[in-house]
Structures are given as C-alpha cells and as structure tokens.
Amino acid sequence: MTFYDHLIEQAPAMVVAIPLLFAFATPLWFKLSVKFGKLWALLGVLATTVLMYILAWEILSEGGEVTTYLFGAEDSQLPLLGGNAVRISFAVDGMSAFMGLIMVTVSLAAVLYSFGFVKKYTGNDKFFTLLLLVLAANIGMVFTGDLFNLFVWFEVSSIALCGLTVFRSERGEAFEGAAKYLIYSTVAGLILLFSIGLLYGQYGHLNIKFLSEAIGGNAELLMVDKVALGLMMTVFALKAGAVPMHMATPDAYSEAPAPVTAIFVTASQAGLYAMFRSVFTLYGSNIDLTIDLLHAAGWIVIILGVLSMFVGVTMALVQKDIKRLMAYHAISQTGYMLLGVGVGMAVYATGGFDEFGRTAMTGGIFHIFNHALYKGLLFLTAGAIIYKAGTRDLNRMGGLGRDMKLTALFFIIGALAISGIPPMNGFASKFLIYESVFQFNPVIGAIAMLVSLLTLASFVKVFYSAFMGPRMKGMARGEVPASMLMGMAVLAGIILVFSFAPSLVVRSLVDPAVNALTGDGGTTSTSLTLFTGQGAWNAVVFMGAMISAAIIAVLIRVFFGKKGMTPKGEGKKPYLFGNPTEIDGKPIVIPGSNVYWGFTKALDRYYRPVEKLHSGIVNEYVFWFVSTMVLAILVMMAWV
Template identity: 55%
Template sequence: MIYNEAIPAILIGLPLLAAFITPIINLASKKARNAFVIAILAIEELLIILLAWHVFTNGIVIYTMGAKNPSIVPLQAAVPVRIVLEIDGMAAFMGLISCTVAMAAGIYSIAFIKEGNGKARYYTLLLIMLAGMLGMVFTGDLFNLFVFLEILSIASCGLIAYRQHADAVEGAFKYLVVSNIAALFVLFAIALFYAQYDLLNIAAIANAMQYTQLDKIALALLVAAFAMKCGAVPMHFWAPDSYSTAPAAITAMLVAASQASLYALFRVCFTLYGSLMNYHMIGIAIIIFGLLSMFIGVTMALPQKDIKRLMAYHAISQTGYMLLGVGVGLYLLGSSDFNVYGIKAMEGGIFHIINHAMYKGLLFLTAGAIYYRLGTRNLNEMGGLGHTMKFTSIYFIIGALAIAGIPPFNGFASKLLIYEACYKVSPILSIVAMLVSVLTLASFIKVFHSAFMGPKMHDVKEAPKSMLAGMAVLTFVIIFFGLFPGWVVSHIVHPAAMALVEKMAYINAVMGG
C-alpha cells in the first residue's frame, strides 16, 4: 500500500493551500482553474480512501502537528503538549462522506455557477469548507474543534449568501447567528474543562473526567450546541431557510457539514463522557430529539411548495433517524442487550449518515438542475420536465426511492437495521419510523408527479454535462451501497460504530498504556 503517515495533515492542509491558489490561477485561465479545483478534490478523495483503508485495517492513526515523529504523542506529565489529529474508524468514515460530497459538488458547480460573478471566490470558499469539515472530524483537540467549527460556519455562510438575493442573505444571517451562538457554547464548555483539568485534548480529558457538577453543565452546553448545528427539531428553524436559499451544490455540502456536527455530538457523548454519565437519560433525550425531528420534519415537508424547502424539511426528518439509531445504542450502552441489538441500532444510525449524505445530496443537485433550466423552485410552475430532462428525472427517481427506503437502494438497508433494532426496545419507535418513511414516499411522489410528469409545459433542455457527472458520482455510491449493504456494513460501518463504543482504545492511542 502506498500509505504515508503524513496523509492526515495533507488532507487538511491541501484544500486550505489550494483555496488561496485558486484565485491566482483564475487570473490566467478559467479552464485551468476548474481543472485545478477538480484535481485537488480528486486527490483528496484518493487520499481519504487510502487513509480510511489504513484505519479500517490497522486501527487508530495519530498525527501530532510539528513533532519529529508524528505518530507518537509527546507526553509531559500525562499532558499531551501539541495539537493531535486522531483518526479512528468514525472520523475516517465522516471524512469519506465529506470528500465524496465535495467532489460531486465541485464537478457540479463547473456549469451550475455562472462565470463572472466571483466564481473563483466561490471555489475558494468551497475548498475552505472542505478543510473545515475534515479538520472538525479529524482533530483530537477540543479547542481545535472549535476553530474548525468556526472556519466551517464562516465559509458556509459566505456560500449560502453567494447569490446575494434578499432570501439568500437572510438564510445566511440566520445560519451565522445560530452557528455562532453554538460555537460560543462550545467555547464555554471547553473553558469549563480547562478550568478543572488543565487539558484540551479530547482523549486526555476523557481519561481525567470526574463527572463533576461543572462537567454536567458542559455536557448540557455541548449537546445543545451540536444539536442546534445539526438541525434537530427544537432548534431546526434555520435549516429550511439556509438549505433552500443556498446554491444547490452548497446545499449538498451543508448536509455534510451538519453531519460533521452530528459526529461531534456523538464524539462528546460516547468518547468524552461514555459510561461515566447517565447514558440512559441522555440516550432517551437523544431518542426524543430523534422522534420529534423525524415526525415534525416530515409533516412540515408535506405542504411545502418550494422544492428545495421541501427537501430541507426531509433533511431534518432524516437526521431524526440517525439520532434515533445512535440514541438507542447509547440507551443500551453497557447492558447485556447492547451486543445483541444495541450495536445493530448504532450501525443502522451510522450507516444512515453516509446514505443520507449521498441521496439527499443527489436530490438537492437534481433540484438545482431544475432551477438552472427553469429559474424557479416553485412546484406549481413545473410540469412535464421528464420529456426532455431524462437523466435528471432518472437521478431524481433513484434519490427519491432511496430516501423512502425502497429496496434495492441504500436507504432501505440502513432503515431496516434501525427498524429491527428499535423494535426490540419499543415497538412504538419502529412504528413511528415506518410511518415517517411512508409519509416521505408520499411527499416525494407529489414532487415527482408535479415536476416531471404530465404534458410538456416548458421547452427546456437537459442539464449540462458537468452537472450530470456530479450527480452520477453520488448515484454510483447509492447503487453500490444498495447492492452490497452487507459488505459495506461489515467493512466500513461496523468499524465506525465500534470506534465510538470502544472509548478506551481512543484514550490509549494518545495516553499510551
């Protein structure tokens, strides 16, 4: 294997560097700029596959910034001194999602974003967003997590407001306010940890954790902040506004960005606190978040007339499935049932994260293709698009069937795992999950019917080739995951779930012993 221990650092550094080279290349030629950005995104994808392969076969990878031997953490009196990147199964899994979605979004944007309106800066922000996501999931240091969280939200807000409509600016402002308050909560929680333990490293804090009163306050702040950022229901109000007004490629990236926050939530619950906290209570709280998100998300989606707003409400509802699956796992943590079906529920929830990023990304991209040709997001003004936009309608069908959980697409595989495992805990959970799935199918049939079916109403052409190619990347992953779910679960999802559960492995990789 051509594996190098510097890959984790390159993965974060390369897009940051490329982001600021892009405007310079833009001065020479527009085509060279596009080729450069796509090449960088392809290299990122290749590197993350190498890294993920290494992590899934050999276990946790450590990279200490600026150390002579980066795979060993320099400890001084049990305090890790430098910033440490720690990539376990879950982090590598999230990295795979971010890079794949970024590559699809990058290819899609070649035609989708029109020249002349600062497109070089668009790509700059896109690359910074990718660097922010990767940094957030790779870092082993809490303060570093805060910094990358802010990098991610500033870049995202710039991109949401890219078109500078009144709507887009409003969506971006809401997202900025919400994510900044969330980030300040996180910083306050970090200060609480630093006050007690003089530590910033996640593994070291988890090792020293006493679960005092202050730690409980920090837990509440962190859970609230990350639930706010990932769009779970009591704090979901920003999601439809910013998802629907951002350019479609960016909406797909935003889905992946929300999931990076979801990752941070799981990392805090499982690794930082784990069996120390009252995981029954927190598990039930996360399950309730999940059920509310699922149900309210889908019922709000049904009456929507704006195609992207409808999909955004579905994104909230699908986030509920992930929270439900992992919440059930957290609820059962440590009991004898955990190994029987608790781990299955977690696998379902985590598998759903990657599935959701793929099919929801694809659906947003198809909505963007319709907007590109028709200039509207209103479902009432669409109709008969299937006559000319043949590939777009095929992609839409694949995405819609996948989100509704119809075999043989990937949504079915993860939803089945969640149904089975949740049924053992309480049948009500599974009944709600299935009901939400049916309502999802209903609302996507509505979209399909009003957008693609019926007599030919508009004289439109098929979407440009680069947009079709971007959608094809995601479709390929959806079909691959749908056809070989067993292989994916045992080789990618199971290591990710185990990485969350095995707290001691994460701690020992840094602290030694």
C-alpha cells in the same frame, strides 16, 4: 521508509492541508483563466479524495484503531505526553475515517456539478475557494483530537458555508437565510467555547483522550461534567439540524446553490459526529461512573431524533419550494441517525446493547453514509430542476421529464433511496433501525416507519410536479450541462452499487466506526446478507424474487390476458373532483400544493400551530436553542 510510508504517516495532516492550500491558491488560477481555476479546484478535491481513500483504507483495514498525528513534533507519531494542550493533535480512527470518506465523496460530486452550474454567475473564484475551505473544515472537524481545535473547525465551516449561501447575491432572501444561520451557529459556537472552557478549567486538558481519562478518573460525576455535556450535545445537535433547533436549516439550505446544499448536508453530519464523539469518547472511558449520564444523553438524543423525524417530514409535505421541501427531509432523515445512535446510547453497557443496541447504532451510522449520498444526489437534482425551470415553486413547474430524462432517473434513484424502498441503500439502514428500535420501544419503531411513508408521499409530489404533466410556461428545453449530469451520476452510481452490497459497507466501513465509538469488538456476518438478529436482508435475493415475479406476471398477461384492454366511452374522460366542466379542452394541471390537500386539511389542528412556530423570527430561533439547552442540562441533573 518508502514514499508510501511517508505518505501514510503525513496523510492525516495532508488531507486537511491540501484543500486549504488549493483553496487559497484558487483565485490566483482564476486570474489566469476561469478554466484553469476550475481545473485547479477539481485537482484539489481529487488529490484530497485520493489521499483520504488511501488513509481510510489503511485505518479501516486495521480495524479502525486510532492513529494520532502530532503537529509540530519531530516525529508526528510521538505519543502525546501528559496531555499538555500546547500541541494540537489529530486522532483518526474508524469513525473519523468513515466520516472523511463521506465528505470527500460528496465534495467531489459537488465540485464536478458546480462546473456547469456556476457558469452563468460571476464570482466563480470565491465560490470554489470557499467550497474547498468547507471541505478542509469538515475534515478537520472529524479528524481533530483536540476540543478547541474542534471549535475552530466548527466556526470555519459555518463561516465558509454562510459565505457560499449568499453566492446568488441578487436575492435578498439569500442574505436573510445566511444571516439567520450565522446568528444561530455563532451563538452555538460561543456556547461550545464556554463549555470547552468549563472542561479546561476543571481538568486542564483540551486533548480529548486526556480529558476523557481525567473525567473517568473522578470518584464521582461532577456538576461541571454534566453541564458541559449538556451544552456540547445541544450545540452539536443544532449543527446537525435537530428539531427544535432546525429553524435556520431550511432557510440556509433552500437559499444556498445546489452543490453547496449537498455540502451543507455533510457539514451537518460533522455535527452529528462531534455529538457522538463527545458522548462516547469523552464520557466513555470509565463506564461505571458515566453509565447513567450516557443513558440520559441517549434519551435526549432519542427525543430529538423522533421530533426531527416527525416534524421534519410533516413540514416537508406542505412546502411548495422544492429546495425547502428537501431541506425539511434532510432534517427528518437526521432524526433516523439520532434515533439509531440514541438507542445505542440509551442501552449502552447493558444487556440490551448486545441484543439490539448495537444493531440500532450500526443502522444509525450506516444511515449517515446513505443519507449523504442520496440527499446529496437529491439536492443536486433539485438544482438541475431549478436550473431548467427557472423557478423553485413546485406549483409553477411541470413537464420537465420530457427533456430531462437522465435527471428524472437520478431523481427516482434518490427518491426511492430516501423513502427506504427496497432494494435501495436507504432501506438497508432503515431496516436495521426499524428492527432494533422496535425491540427498544414499539411506538418509536412505528413512528420511524410512518415517517418513511410520508417521505415517499412528498417525493411523489415533487416528481409529479416537476417532471410530469404538460410543459409549463418558462421551462427551458433540453438536458442540463454534462458536468452537472456527471456530478449526479457519481452519487447515483455509488448508491446503486452499495444498494446491492449493504453488508459490505456495514462490515468494512460502519463496523470499524461503531467499534471506534463504543470500544465494542463486534462485527456483522461475512456473507452478502445483512442480519439484524431478528431478520435478514439481501438485496440480490430480493431483486431476484421481484424479477421472477415480474416475469410470471408478464407470462400470465401474454398467455391468459385479454387483448386490447383500452378504455372506452366514459372511462376515457379524465375525472376531476366529480366536475367534468372543469376540463374545457385544456390540459389539466393540479398544482403541487393541492396534491395532498385533503391530508393536510385533515391535520389542520396539527399544522396550524406548528407552522406558526416556524415564524422566521430569529429571536425565537435562539430561544428554542437556549430552552433545549436548559432542558437537556436539567434532564441530566435530574436523571443522574
């Protein structure tokens, strides 16, 4: 065997082992010098990234077939006999490789960004150690072929992320956000452990493949199957941050430093992965037996998705803390992924799956990819804004666009992508979701479009508050350090490239992932155009049309337009609430919270109770989790 063969054979273990090794060696290098320590951490992420890309290439080019890696065996490729839980195994297929690619890419951008970002803080060594630990835990969570191992990575990821959340330890609120997230995820983790125990007690397996075969081998569905699935789904929905179990998510996201928040996003997506994995892989081996259970699970996921989309975006609209606002958007976007894959689940193995279910699933999983990129980018730009503004309050910042032109550009790219404005990548995945969900249920499809609109509205507010207007007091001058720009540029560049080749991503990354989950052999077309069965999307054609329209408009202006169209007289005066005396020579500043005042005031009857529910009391947070769990189990029992 050549070196490359050995590398490929050991790659699944190495992708987790390398960041672990680099993580715990990082403090030693920091003892030598801060620069060495940072370079060491970057080297660790780079090595992981390269190896992950090679592994993903090998797996995806073979169509996403599962590769197992057996720990502690003479030959790591040995087949796992009898499913004894004595050996831990990794099982890497198209979906795992897809998730792994996302994790390493966002982590690389976050580490690059951190170089400049953490300069003014102490404790850099611990920061980078934990950052690498989270990367290892997230990859472990998507690679593992063993349920108990999944629990371990789940906890490692939560603990390390909580440690990172309190990086700015001068803030008391940071401890509050981290404590709430930790209470939430620990309770969820224990419930997960309990449900794993239930399955282990019933079947004597921990390995997902053998457990799946054992469940499929039953003559009828057992009570324990339904309960375990209900518990596990709710736990992973909590990790993903689905409403109503999202309460701690904005707290932790807003208090964590910006690069950590970007990684938080990928950690929540590992939760999504685990949810889809447990539904499709664990309960999908004998579809005749579990079809009703899958449909019930699909509807639960759809309801969680619609709630997340709507509550997330409406709560985001009224936030005045820039990171809290973006955190609510992260929740709202998670709703799209849940909705897309939920529709796929709800019609799984019926005629509707080929008609629109597969498209919905493709859209949902494609959205995971896009979301990690643009949300990561947006959190990084939020960090850059806070870095220069010195405040997170949208009402007290302004005029940053004068100096931070590049950050503003990156922000626009991210904001357009998250709002699903063509031709950005966010549009491509949302397009798949709109088209397919509309066939499933027109009302839900309409909600999905409305949510995108509100998303755009609230990012207009952020852009206006942070970058436009007169420079407010306390805003630092100049652009952020080069390493921070580099981190943002990596993500922005990937977004721009993939915006123009959405079908390339769908074909080479998303299709193997969907096939790995569903066991379906389908692919999309081989051209640059994305077909949904109803419509088609081609970003290049769209941009061509837009540019030619712009040229025609300019030509009309040049040849037929009136010269010198500058406003005169009354038209020159700014007009504010019909009251000209407000102006008195000073620059007019409308605080960010007032931008949508009329809208939120009109929806007072919605906002007042919903804001009250986000009470910040941790007991109530756990109550929401427990009641969702009970409801999910009851729905499954009643349905099946």
